[in-house]
Every structure is written in C-alpha cells, then in structure tokens.
Amino acid sequence: MEPSQEVSTQALQEALVEGLMRVVAQPDDTEAAREADEGLRALDAHLATTPPPD
Amino acid sequence: MSATATATGAQILQAVTRYTGAQNPSAFLALNRGNHTFTLPRTDGVIVYRRTGRYAVQFAGPFAPEDTYVPLLEAFRAHLRSEGLSLVGVQLQHTDALAYARRGFTVNQIGASWALPLQEFTLRGTPFMQLRNKISRALRNGLQIQEADRPEQWHEALAAVDKAWLGAKGDHARELRFLVGERGGSAQAHRRLFVGTIEGQAVAYLSYSPVFGTRQGWLHDLSRRIPGGSPGLMEALNAHAIEVFRGEGARWLHFGFTPFTGLDTQTEIPGHSPAFQWLMHYLWEHGQALYPARTQLAYKHKWAAREMIPEYVAFDGPASLAAFVHIFRACNAL
Incomplete structure (x- = not known):
C-alpha cells in the first residue's frame, strides 16, 4: 500500500471511530447519525479501491 | 396482509422450540418481558424485536418454518417502512445471515456465542x-x-x-x-x-x-x-x-453471545461492509468502555467454552453506525 493510501485509510478509520463516539453520545441526533454513516460509506469506498496490504 | 401486534408467550415458546432451523443458542431470550412481536394472520412463525428511537431492533431471525420465513421477514420490513422505522437485526445465525443477505441486507459478523x-x-x-x-x-x-x-x-x-x-x-x-x-x-x-x-x-x-x-x-x-x-x-x-x-x-x-468476539474473515458473508468489519475488530481491541467483551470472553474460556458460533448484525440497506448504536440502546447499555 502506498504511504499516502495508508494515511488516508488511517484518517478514515479515525473519523469512523469519532463518528461512532458522537452517535453513542447522542443516539437521536440525526445529523450525527448521517455524518457517521457517511464516514462508514467513505471508508468502505476507500477500502474497495485500495489494494490489500503486502 | 395486516400484522398482529402481539404473540402470546405460549406462541413464542412454541415458535422457538419448533422452528430451530437457525440453531440459535439464545432463542429462549425471545420470551423476555418487554419484547414486541410481529406475526401475520394464518401464518406460522413470529418475529421478536424492540423499539428504540427510530429503529426496530430484531432479535435473531424469524422463528418460522422455511415456507413462511421470507414472507414474514418481508412483511415486517414493509410494516416498519410504513411506520417510518428502520430495521436492524442482531444475533442472527449463519443461515439467517445468508437469507438476509439474499434479501438485500448488509450483513456483518458482530461477535459470537460460545459453547x-x-x-x-x-x-x-x-x-x-x-x-x-x-x-x-x-x-x-x-x-x-x-x-x-x-x-x-x-x-x-x-x-x-x-x-x-x-x-x-x-x-x-x-x-x-x-x-x-x-x-x-x-x-x-x-x-x-x-x-x-x-x-x-x-x-x-x-x-x-x-x-x-x-x-x-x-x-x-x-x-x-x-x-x-x-x-x-x-x-x-x-x-x-x-x-x-x-x-x-x-x-x-x-x-451465550458476546459482541466483538470470535471475529474471523472466513465467517463474513458476501456483501458485508469491510469498514464495519474493521470497526468490530477495533472494538474488540479497544472497545471495553462500550462493552467489556474481553472480560466476558475470559470467563467463558475459563470453562474451555471454545466452540465458536458466529453471530451477525443485519442492516436493511447499507451498514449504519446509528443502527448499530441502537442495538446497545435497546439493551439499555446506553
């Protein structure tokens, strides 16, 4: 995996965890829910185009 | 078809004892007080769930014979959509997981039960x-x-x-x-x-x-x-x-079931979310504050309960963190 892709994967993973924590703190907040789910889809899209680790 | 709101305890017991195709070790928890049920007239089987926020958290797959399993599930989906609710299933067994994936759900391993x-x-x-x-x-x-x-x-x-x-x-x-x-x-x-x-x-x-x-x-x-x-x-x-x-x-x-345990790439279902899969592994490593999975598993392994039975979460559409969180909310963990 290219270093820039590694950074990107890590950044998306961190954003995903932060999104989860926001939803845990406010489960009825539809905006937090929407952003968290966008983060999940972003990481899924990224992983779909990223070659697996060597 | 109109849905009936409530199955009796006797009906639920009959369903979990008779319809064991999914081999769910926790099936008896369907009788817990506070559970809602969904049934159809003149149709064998029952679906068990709880409401929380805008979600219906379904426990296990339908406790139903083969010929009514999918009709019940699809009627339940339609019923929830008409109510503006989203469906998330938890503690689905492997056969449930395959059935739900075929019906367009995104299904991921969420943990395992141990025997x-x-x-x-x-x-x-x-x-x-x-x-x-x-x-x-x-x-x-x-x-x-x-x-x-x-x-x-x-x-x-x-x-x-x-x-x-x-x-x-x-x-x-x-x-x-x-x-x-x-x-x-x-x-x-x-x-x-x-x-x-x-x-x-x-x-x-x-x-x-x-x-x-x-x-x-x-x-x-x-x-x-x-x-x-x-x-x-x-x-x-x-x-x-x-x-x-x-x-x-x-x-x-x-x-019984412990989330984030027994995770294995080999047990994931086609069409699963790799991002959600990563998150489950992350929560196994770092999620004790959300759920003490390691502590629970240590007790089970103390007894050499190493027969691992994978269990799944099913999202009606793409994987969703909000839906996942509402599972814990339905359990009063949040």
Whole structure:
C-alpha cells in the first residue's frame, strides 16, 4: 500500500471511530447519525479501491 | 396482509422450540418481558424485536418454518417502512445471515456465542487448576448450592442479591436487558435456577435457559453475586450445575453471545461492509468502555467454552453506525 493510501485509510478509520463516539453520545441526533454513516460509506469506498496490504 | 401486534408467550415458546432451523443458542431470550412481536394472520412463525428511537431492533431471525420465513421477514420490513422505522437485526445465525443477505441486507459478523460440549467435560487437569482452587475456596467458606424447585420462594432474597450487585457497579450502572437472561415471569417455569447460600443467606445465583435444536442443552444466561465476600461463588455454582446437567444427559452448555468476539474473515458473508468489519475488530481491541467483551470472553474460556458460533448484525440497506448504536440502546447499555 502506498504511504499516502495508508494515511488516508488511517484518517478514515479515525473519523469512523469519532463518528461512532458522537452517535453513542447522542443516539437521536440525526445529523450525527448521517455524518457517521457517511464516514462508514467513505471508508468502505476507500477500502474497495485500495489494494490489500503486502 | 395486516400484522398482529402481539404473540402470546405460549406462541413464542412454541415458535422457538419448533422452528430451530437457525440453531440459535439464545432463542429462549425471545420470551423476555418487554419484547414486541410481529406475526401475520394464518401464518406460522413470529418475529421478536424492540423499539428504540427510530429503529426496530430484531432479535435473531424469524422463528418460522422455511415456507413462511421470507414472507414474514418481508412483511415486517414493509410494516416498519410504513411506520417510518428502520430495521436492524442482531444475533442472527449463519443461515439467517445468508437469507438476509439474499434479501438485500448488509450483513456483518458482530461477535459470537460460545459453547461447551458436556459429554467428555471434566475439571481434572492443569488447565482447570485455578478454577478448582476457586471452587474449593468457596466451598470451604461455607457455600451451599441448591437448585430452586420453587423459584418464586427465592424472589426477595435474589432481589437483594441483584440490588447489591448493581449497587456495586456505581451510580451510572445500567441493568442490561433484551439480549440477556431474565428471572421470573411466566418463562421461569422453563428455566433452571441454582442458588448459593452461606449461613442461610443467598450470596449468588445462576439461571439457565433451555436450548433447542442440534446443540440442545442449557444456556448460562443470568448470573449475579453479592460483591466482596468469597471468591469462586459463580464458579462453584456453574460447576455444580454442569454435573447436574451431565447427569441428565445434556450435551451442551452454552455461554451465550458476546459482541466483538470470535471475529474471523472466513465467517463474513458476501456483501458485508469491510469498514464495519474493521470497526468490530477495533472494538474488540479497544472497545471495553462500550462493552467489556474481553472480560466476558475470559470467563467463558475459563470453562474451555471454545466452540465458536458466529453471530451477525443485519442492516436493511447499507451498514449504519446509528443502527448499530441502537442495538446497545435497546439493551439499555446506553
């Protein structure tokens, strides 16, 4: 995996965890829910185009 | 088709005992008080769920025969959509997971349940030395164990154990529900309850629910003890119950579902979310604050309960963190 892709994967993973924590703190907040789910889809899209680790 | 709102306890019991195609070791929890049910007129089977926020959290797949499984599921989906609710399923078994994926759900492994075959089980040997020592200490400290023939007679004493147990967990402690065992109610007649006393005072109890299907046996599903006091109370109770069950010819002791455990790439379903898969692995490593999965699994492995049964979450559409969080909300974990 290219270093820039590694950074990107890590950044998306961190954003995903932060999104989860926001939803845990406010489960009825539809905006937090929407952003968290966008983060999940972003990481899924990224992983779909990223070659697996060597 | 119009949906009926409520199945009786007898109907739910019939469904979980009769429709065991998914082999769900926790199926008996469908009888927990507070569960909603979805049924269709003149259609065998029942769906069990809880409402939380804008979600319906379904416990397991439909308890239904093959020919009504999908019609029930699709009618339930349609019913929820008409109510503006989103469906998320939890503790689906592998056959459920495949069925839901075929119907367009995004299905991921969320954890596993753990089981112990009883036929050859023994506490002899080095691996169980610490366990035997703890049991011995509890017995030396005066622990006496009995199976409660009349559980209702123990209600007050065990309520006191519950209060002490929950109180010790701190002001913000929450009593879990939905995906955990219960005590009392009409389902009590089908459970087994073992009580530990020291000098006549109840100090711990362990409740087991029946498990149906090919891994027939008992589910270790609710355990409480007073804080402090003798070590080994729970271990002694479980060891005693195991010997009772083995004597009756029971083949399995199930220790139930723990999220984030037993995760395996090989058990994921086609179409799963790799991002959600990563998150489950992350929560296994770092998620103790959300759920103490490592601590729970350590107890199960102490008994060599290493038969791993993968369990799944199903999202009606793409994977969703909000839906995932509402599972924990339905359990009163948040």
